[in-house]
Amino acid sequence: MKIVGLESLVFAVDDVRGAARFLVDYGLTAVDVSDRGGRFEAMDGTAVVIARQDDPALPPGPVPGCRLRKTVMGVADEATLGAIAAELRRDREVRRLPDGSVESIDDCGFVIGFQLTARRPFVLPGEISNAPGGVVFRPVNSLGVPPPGSVIRPRSLSHVVYFVPDVMKAEAFYVNRLGFRCTDRFTGTGPFLQPAGSLDHHTHFLIGAPPHMHGVEHFTFHFGGPSEMITNGYRFVEKGYQAFWGPGRHILGSNWFWYFNSPFGCHIEMDADMDQHDASWQPREATASADNSQTFLLKMRKKWYPGPGIPENGDYA
Amino acid sequence: MATTRERAPAGWVRLCRADDIGEGQSRGFDPDDEGQDSLFVVRWQGQLHAWRNACPHVQGAPMAWRRDAYLNAAGTRVVCHAHGAEFMPDSGLCVQGPCRGERLIRLELVVDVDGELFVNK
Ligand code: FES
Numbered sequence: 415m416k417i418v419g420l421e422s423l424v425f426a427v428d429d430v431r432g433a434a435r436f437l438v439d440y441g442l443t444a445v446d447v448s449d450r451g452g453r454f455e456a457m458d459g460t461a462v463v464i465a466r467q468d469d470p471a472l473p474p475g476p477v478p479g480c481r482l483r484k485t486v487m488g489v490a491d492e493a494t495l496g497a498i499a500a501e502l503r504r505d506r507e508v509r510r511l512p513d514g515s516v517e518s519i520d521d522c523g524f525v526i527g528f529q530l531t532a533r534r535p536f537v538l539p540g541e542i543s544n545a546p547g548g549v550v551f552r553p554v555n556s557l558g559v560p561p562p563g564s565v566i567r568p569r570s571l572s573h574v575v576y577f578v579p580d581v582m583k584a585e586a587f588y589v590n591r592l593g594f595r596c597t598d599r600f601t602g603t604g605p606f607l608q609p610a611g612s613l614d615h616h617t618h619f620l621i622g623a624p625p626h627m628h629g630v631e632h633f634t635f636h637f638g639g640p641s642e643m644i645t646n647g648y649r650f651v652e653k654g655y656q657a658f659w660g661p662g663r664h665i666l667g668s669n670w671f672w673y674f675n676s677p678f679g680c681h682i683e684m685d686a687d688m689d690q691h692d693a694s695w696q697p698r699e700a701t702a703s704a705d706n707s708q709t710f711l712l713k714m715r716k717k718w719y720p721g722p723g724i725p726e727n728g729d730y731a
Numbered sequence: 732m733a734t735t736r737e738r739a740p741a742g743w744v745r746l747c748r749a750d751d752i753g754e755g756q757s758r759g760f761d762p763d764d765e766g767q768d769s770l771f772v773v774r775w776q777g778q779l780h781a782w783r784n785a786c787p788h789v790q791g792a793p794m795a796w797r798r799d800a801y802l803n804a805a806g807t808r809v810v811c812h813a814h815g816a817e818f819m820p821d822s823g824l825c826v827q828g829p830c831r832g833e834r835l836i837r838l839e840l841v842v843d844v845d846g847e848l849f850v851n852k
């Protein structure tokens with residue numbers, strides 16, 4: 415079951431134009447967009463797809479009010495697609511769609527799809543830190559801080575986080591039926607899950623929650639590095655969007671994060687520099703307190719040295 | 732209660748002109764200059780209502796998805812754009828989502844004789 419990761423997320427929205435603008439401002443590229451919806455791609459072609467909430471082609475959500483209607487995962491080859499379809503057909507309905515993809519439902523009511531991955535491979539070095547004694551350096555005279563006006567784009571759809579009423583059942587489905595592996599776990603909350611065809615710390619994170627919270631906490635794309643991601647976040651805030659938590663760095667997964675509100679009934683995150691693990695990795699377990707979630711949290715300071723209009727001793731309030 | 736722009740009673744702050752907020756519209760305010768809107772005002776069925784910008788689901792969570800965007804597209808519900816909780820614009824009651832049955836915190840509003848809108852913080 416070599417699932418390589420997320421391919422796309424499909425959302426039902428009540429304001430296509432507003433949601434489209436939001437995704438473009440986030441950094442995604444609009445492809446085939448009309449007043450009925452459209453597709454918004456990262457550099458490798460992974461995407462968010464939006465459609466009007468009254469579009470009859472939309473699959474149902476797990477509960478009323480959930481705007482996420484489908485999570486599409488990519489697989490490497492046709493044999494894997496067939497194996498997944500056969501496995502799921504043992505106890506649930508599986509549909510082959512006209513585009514050749516497979517559609518079914520997971521054990522907590524989320525519609526899931528599988529397709530041959532359409533990810534476009536590309537080479538573009540990520541952020542490199544210069545460190546005395548280091549082996550890899552940025553080219554001499556190249557700059558660590560993205561210059562004003564530089565184009566910053568999300569690289570790839572990273573992960574989705576579900577609130578599920580029965581987290582053990584949900585985890586068992588992804589592990590036993592689809593070949594995911596738990597990389598780390600928040601005790602009493604849920605597992606970070608990695609599919610067999612990816613080294614990313616997680617593509618899915620499951621949070622056990624009461625039934626009335628059933629839905630999505632957030633989803634996110636990988637950016638090229640923390641400086642790029644945080645610069646993009648500040649630009650997003652300047653455009654009027656509402657930050658929720660961040661910028662900071664998680665402990666489990668080491669990914670840099672910044673969460674924002676969204677018109678999708680869940681948060682959207684920007685992330686960068688997530689750990690990679692293979693099968694030799696031993697899952698850790700931690701309690702899900704704020705202290706165990708953020709290794710640090712950054713705060714922007716507008717004024718940091720004494721100068722015109724600033725008190726003599728600076729502004730360290 | 733009528734008051735004048737120059738002398739709002741203690742605790743009351745001028746927000747904007749009352750008719751700046753049209754039917755089915757919302758607007759956020761940051762009267763204490765906290766860098767984030769601490770309250771928002773919506774007009775629904777002609778009436779203005781002011782609510783603290785703090786979702787009962789996660790303590791103090793800001794609710795708009797972009798500046799001044801606190802409502803659904805139809806203008807019929809206040810929405811928390813963190814996890815999608817929906818509230819009645821006039822009673823603040825959460826009718827769908829993770830904090831169903833809980834309420835937003837209401838702030839008192841008055842419009843003075845000149846049509847200026849004031850909130851009691
Ligand atoms: S914080 Fe408002 S719905 Fe979760």
Ligand SMILES: [Fe+2]
Pocket residue numbers: 573575632634671683685
């Ligand atoms: Fe995340």
